[in-house]
Ligand SMILES: [Zn+2]
């Protein structure tokens with residue numbers, strides 16, 4: 001089997017993978033609750049000849065598919081979680097939530113999981129047919145959205161045996177993703193005070209809500225004195241109740257702290273915690289800190305990006321029917337004429353790719369088909385992904401692939417609506433081919449793998465040494481939604 005035949009195999013099996021993606025779309029499940037999606041993908045892995053470990057690292061909806069033995073050990077990363085509040089009818093050109101379905105695939109992870117699996121099985125077929133040594137792993141990674149599933153898996157060493165990891169993300173354009181992303185951590189600050197009648201004996205009360213408010217004011221002043229790339233967000237998750245005539249004895253605020261490097265997040269987290277302690281001092285309350293999760297910055301790997309870019313250039317881009325183009329046009333018309341998140345972030349950071357993207361912004365073009373040129377960049381995307389933790393453990397490469405109309409906003413009903421469309425399916429199959437082709441090259445190019453590992457080592461050294469998992473031992477993954485978290 002040559003490389004071309006391995007890629008053709010993806011076309012031959014496309015209907016299966018598209019059906020899996022559609023079935024996951026039909027049953028959108030949010031972070032750490034992806035039971036149906038995990039079952040669909042585990043069944044497919046077994047049907048494709050992989051042995052499957054469910055409940056990987058003690059996480060119910062994490063799993064591992066394994067085939068083959070020896071080196072290289074190449075891992076494909078799959079995601080399959082949905083977003084709450086994004087219920088939406090498929091194929092519609094207007095916002096139309098489905099009854100009784102509270103979530104939706106607004107980030108395209110139905111495609112992500114099935115597409116990465118298609119790549120893993122084509123690569124497996126290539127090794128098997130050609131009797132080549134090598135291990136193929138497919139990681140079922142839950143809770144990318146807000147749960148940092150991969151960071152928990154990385155802390156528990158599941159990626160340690162990898163020579164390289166490959167993944168992709170659905171989007172409105174095709175490009176090999178260089179650059180980095182923000183590391184982050186998410187922490188509850190809970191204040192415990194003393195309840196009292198707010199009029200009769202306020203002097204006996206100690207308000208936990210006051211502590212939350214003072215903490216937020218303190219952090220507001222902190223913002224002037226942190227690096228501009230850092231971000232500190234919060235949500236008040238418990239105000240203490242609805243009664244102003246009661247001194248609120250309990251209150252809670254959830255902080256999300258971001259910075260370009262893990263070490264900067266750690267420092268900023270300490271400063272935020274010091275403010276929380278100060279707020280407790282000021283109000284005579286007790287502060288309790290509860291670490292939820294964290295993820296690392298992406299460590300780009302130019303060596304692997306170059307290899308993936310060669311494959312993007314060699315593969316034909318998907319062709320669309322008139323019907324698909326007019327659907328994309330109708331979706332495009334629902335999007336305010338504003339720059340996409342990706343455009344903004346890349347432009348802000350002054351990258352050439354950002355300008356290329358901006359120049360490719362044709363009002364009349366409903367689907368961005370032409371891949372954006374790859375170039376190494378120091379840009380940091382102002383967002384986070386738990387792929388970051390994998391990229392700290394082994395050389396990791398990913399591409400964005402067009403699965404949506406041009407300008408479709410991230411985490412939107414438009415993305416959900418297009419999740420089962422021909423555009424989405426074609427993009428997923430194209431992405432699978434890019435990933436499989438890259439893996440096939442890697443199995444013949446130990447020199448590239450060695451160079452990629454050396455690059456990772458250098459980059460980690462620049463950041464102060466080896467990977468320190470940002471999630472402390474003992475912190476367990478948890479479901480963050482009203483009524484579910486403690
Ligand atoms: Zn997302």
Ligand SMILES: [Zn+2]
Nearest residue numbers: 107109144169
């Ligand atoms: Zn995503």
